[in-house]
Amino acid sequence: MHEEGKRGGAQPLSLDMLGSSTGSRAVAWSERDTMLYALGVGAGRDGSEAELGFVTENSGGCGLQAIPSFVTALVVAAERPPAMAALDAGRFLHAGQAFELPEPFPASGRGLLTNAITGLRDTGADAIVTNSATLRHDQDGRVLARLRSSIFVRGGGGFDKSPSEGVPWSLPARDPDREIVVETRPDQALLYRLSGDRHRLHSDPAFARKLGFERPILHGLCTYGIACRALVRAAADGMPSRLRGMDARFRRPVMPGDTLATQVWLDGTTAALFRVVGAQGQVVLDRGTALLAAELRP
Known part of the structure; x- marks a missing residue:
């Protein structure tokens, strides 16, 4: 976000953006990256042994494990689809994030990442863009992760005359477990x-x-x-x-x-x-x- 993103007069998005893709891009991550991310989200701060497996590879015989959400850091650092890269990033707000792992995510590795615009929702004055990414192993092609991010774009609405509604969601009527x-x-x-x-x-x-x-x-x-x-x-x-x-x-x-x-x-x-x-x-x-x-x- 920056000041330019606060001003009005931004052009609406277009349904032509759907399908815009980065193509396949190589990504790599090391054990150092995995441990640094864990420290960045607070792992190991209390000094207990419960999270040693996130922040070290050689304590008490524990092997390094990636915090499942680590995969989001890999995708955020990657290239945006061309139709998004062409917009003023000052109009963007990160609205939502999802990931799914078919198997535990490796603490180090190499992969091929594809990222594409798969959804556009007109909210009236503004819009929400859905980016979907797939990370595959660079050798055998198996899926390591699927991700979806929702980007709120200020002033991006006006391209769809019948805006869609969000998915209903509610919590149970009781205290959290x-x-x-x-x-x-x-x-x-x-x-x-x-x-x-x-x-x-x-x-x-x-x-x-x-x-x-x-x-x-x-x-x-x-x-x-x-x-x-x-x-x-x-x-x-x-x-x-x-x-x-x-x-x-x-x-x-x-x-x-x-x-x-x-x-x-x-x-x-x-x-x-x-x-x-x-x-x-x-x-x-x-x-x-x-x-x-x-x-x-x-």
Whole structure:
């Protein structure tokens, strides 16, 4: 986001954008990348042994494991489809993110990534663009991950005369079955940005004030990664291999140093609902669904 994205007069999007693709691009990640991402979303901060497998490869005989949401950092750092790259990025807001893993994501590897625009939704004055990405193993072609991101585009509406509605979502009428509370670090955004998203909004105080924030805000995908850690603990019984997917919407900005509570509702199936609530009770991440490899009852 930047100041230009706040002004009116932006041109609407076009249905011709559908199908715009990056083609196949090579990506690679190392164990260092995996550990740095884990530290960026707060793993290992409390000094306990529970998350050593995310931040080290040689402690107590544990092998390095990737936090499932690590795959989102690989895609965000990659090239956008041409039809998106041609737009002013100042009009964009990251509205939602989802991923699905057919198998546990490897701590290091190489793959081929394709990213394409697969959906356009006219909300009236604005629009939501859906980008879908597939990451395949570079040798045998098996799917390592499927991802979907929703991008809110200011001033992009007006191309569809019958705007579609969003998918209904609601929480059970009871208290959450699990709640994981964490305090983010004052320097959380500075640490997380080393995983690839170096937008000035998360590091430059003057730039953040220009956009109306008192100081740099936390990356939405950092909050998403913190929620992923909480889901591994609360819904996947501490086993990252059991968390095979996440889907959530971004609602409000988070400031580095804020306390976040991930609330989880279980119903004995292979899906759980969740949301993330800030220190003042404001919902910052909602419409959350977690996909599990095996059911876990309340």
